Amino acid sequence: MTKGIKLINVDFFPETFSPAVLYISEEYKVAGHLCACGCGSQVITPLGPAEWCFTEVEGKPSLEPSIGNWQLPCKSHYWITAGRIEWSYGWTEKQIKQGELVEEEQRQLYYAKREKRTKWYFVLQRVFQWFFPR
Numbered sequence: 749m750t751k752g753i754k755l756i757n758v759d760f761f762p763e764t765f766s767p768a769v770l771y772i773s774e775e776y777k778v779a780g781h782l783c784a785c786g787c788g789s790q791v792i793t794p795l796g797p798a799e800w801c802f803t804e805v806e807g808k809p810s811l812e813p814s815i816g817n818w819q820l821p822c823k824s825h826y827w828i829t830a831g832r833i834e835w836s837y838g839w840t841e842k843q844i845k846q847g848e849l850v851e852e853e854q855r856q857l858y859y860a861k862r863e864k865r866t867k868w869y870f871v872l873q874r875v876f877q878w879f880f881p882r
């Protein structure tokens with residue numbers, strides 16, 4: 749199991765990942781690393797307001813929220829905090845399912861909010877054009 753992870757900034761991911769490296773592509777807003785349990789699976793995490801939040805302090809990467817590899821056979825779950833892997837133990841299948849649900853809900857909520865905002869923008873634009881025709 750990996751205990752620490754170092755940061756490498758890239759434009760494109762390399763063909764094969766090195767263990768204990770977090771690849772960050774700021775350009776494509778995506779991060780990738782090998783599952784910290786050592787199973788060899790690539791874990792790709794998109795970065796963004798509704799996805800993962802990446803921060804870096806003195807070259808030590810952090811990702812929020814935690815990495816939950818429910819889709820992998822190993823089902824590992826850990827946090828990447830300031831270049832360290834913090835393991836979460838004792839997650840039951842039920843908790844995993846709930847975790848997935850919460851994440852999905854948050855995502856839906858975010859997109860619903862964004863949609864609403866966009867609609868309002870168009871309404872305001874219309875009103876504005878009504879009063880100030882070109």
Ligand SMILES: [Zn+2]
Pocket residue numbers: 783784785786787788789817820822823824
């Ligand atoms: Zn794994």
